[in-house]
Amino acid sequence: MRTPIIAGNWKLNNNPEDTTKFVNAVKDQLPDSNKVESVIAAPAVDLPALLAAAKGSNLHTAAENCYFENSGAFTGETSPQVLNEMGINYVVIGHSERRDYFHETDEDINKKAHAVLDNQMTPIICCGETLETREAGKTEEWVQNQVTAALKELSAQQVAGLVIAYEPIWAIGTGKTATSDQAQEICHVIRETVKDLYDATTSDNVRIQYGGSVKPANVKDLMSKPDIDGGLVGGASLEPESFLQLVNYQD
Numbered sequence: 001m002r003t004p005i006i007a008g009n010w011k012l013n014n015n016p017e018d019t020t021k022f023v024n025a026v027k028d029q030l031p032d033s034n035k036v037e038s039v040i041a042a043p044a045v046d047l048p049a050l051l052a053a054a055k056g057s058n059l060h061t062a063a064e065n066c067y068f069e070n071s072g073a074f075t076g077e078t079s080p081q082v083l084n085e086m087g088i089n090y091v092v093i094g095h096s097e098r099r100d101y102f103h104e105t106d107e108d109i110n111k112k113a114h115a116v117l118d119n120q121m122t123p124i125i126c127c128g129e130t131l132e133t134r135e136a137g138k139t140e141e142w143v144q145n146q147v148t149a150a151l152k153e154l155s156a157q158q159v160a161g162l163v164i165a166y167e168p169i170w171a172i173g174t175g176k177t178a179t180s181d182q183a184q185e186i187c188h189v190i191r192e193t194v195k196d197l198y199d200a201t202t203s204d205n206v207r208i209q210y211g212g213s214v215k216p217a218n219v220k221d222l223m224s225k226p227d228i229d230g231g232l233v234g235g236a237s238l239e240p241e242s243f244l245q246l247v248n249y250q251d
């Protein structure tokens with residue numbers, strides 16, 4: 001059985017003080033972690049505040065990015081080793097904003113996935129097509145290629161434990177959600193891709209999130225789909241009330 005995982009991705013929002021306030025407002029109303037895993041991915045500068053406030057609660061913590069080297073002459077980067085030492089659980093890898101604005105390649109994303117796993121954390125690996133790709137009827141091929149490249153040389157056991165987030169770029173921050181059927185269709189393609197690359201056990205275990213204008217109003221419908229195990233949520237994760245509605249979607 002796959003445990004549902006709802007993760008807020010704050011992007012470049014909130015300072016340490018906002019972070020503490022947010023966590024204090026939500027931490028006693030989160031579902032049990034074996035029912036739904038609640039995660040917040042915060043900017044690197046907010047992670048100490050996130051960890052301190054979340055301690056002892058059901059809130060899991062995530063970084064929004066990291067580098068693929070643990071140390072060295074890489075000015076401005078974040079060490080996966082240090083994230084692990086701090087107590088961070090997840091790292092979002094290959095978000096479309098990182099691919100687009102910061103020119104991250106499939107190869108970088110694969111190296112980061114290895115680095116996160118080597119440092120005992122769980123990657124949330126993002127994939128998703130542009131509107132142009134969708135309109136050209138090439139979504140499946142695009143997503144298959146991104147997933148295959150991201151998972152290169154990872155073991156079946158590593159893949160079974162990680163999270164893949166399907167985020168169609170045209171649905172991010174636009175208010176345009178993929179319909180739950182469109183999201184299911186591509187999440188199914190991702191699961192089949194994992195099955196082809198590995199085996200049925202691995203594809204049955206890997207968790208797949210949908211992201212792109214997920215809101216309290218549509219989360220239940222999305223989560224009712226067989227291949228959707230969670231959400232990666234931007235805008236609607238910024239307010240405590242809305243985040244609580246998302247993680248408590250089963251109530």
Ligand SMILES: O=C(CO)COP(=O)(O)O
Nearest residue numbers: 009172173212213234235
């Ligand atoms: O990019 C996203 C989460 O990573 C989605 O953002 P929105 O929920 O704001 O569309």
